[in-house]
Amino acid sequence: QVQLVESGGGLVQPGGSLRLSCAASGFTLDTYIMGWFRQAPGKEREFVAAINWSAGSTNYADSVKGRATISRDNVKNTVYLQMNSLEPEDTAIYYCAALRPFAQDMRVAGNYVYWGQGTQVTVSS
Numbered sequence: 001q002v003q004l005v006e007s008g009g010g011l012v013q014p015g016g017s018l019r020l021s022c023a024a025s026g027f028t029l030d031t032y033i034m035g036w037f038r039q040a041p042g043k044e045r046e047f048v049a050a051i052n053w054s055a056g057s058t059n060y061a062d063s064v065k066g067r068a069t070i071s072r073d074n075v076k077n078t079v080y081l082q083m084n085s086l087e088p089e090d091t092a093i094y095y096c097a098a099l100r101p102f103a104q105d106m107r108v109a110g111n112y113v114y115w116g117q118g119t120q121v122t123v124s125s
Contacts, residue, residue: 001026002024007119009120013124014086014087017084017085017086022034022079024078029077030053034079035049036050036079036095038093038121039095040091040092047107048060050070050107051070059107063089069081086123089123091121091124094118095117098112099112
């Protein structure tokens with residue numbers, strides 16, 4: 001059974017940091033481009049970051065560029081998202097996902113084939 005499980009979310013003060021993890025089971029990550037998305041209440045799911053299978057290429061939304069780092073450990077079958085200098089606007093449920101093979105645009109949620117259940121990140125003082 002294919003499964004992605006996110007962890008590491010929580011309540012953090014503005015300016016703080018979090019490291020989100022996404023553990024895969026039922027398939028191996030090493031042939032997939034992996035992405036992180038987020039969805040705030042009343043808003044559409046939006047792209048945050050993506051990383052190719054070899055970790056040689058990364059892509060970030062402008063809203064998190066310079067504050068986020070996506071990485072992966074193919075041996076552990078896990079993808080990470082380090083978020084620094086968090087702002088209240090970063091409050092959302094964060095999801096990891098695996099891009100459908102041969103999909104062209106990694107920023108489009110509809111191009112992802114496997115999704116986790118999400119982890120809540122709340123930035124508030």
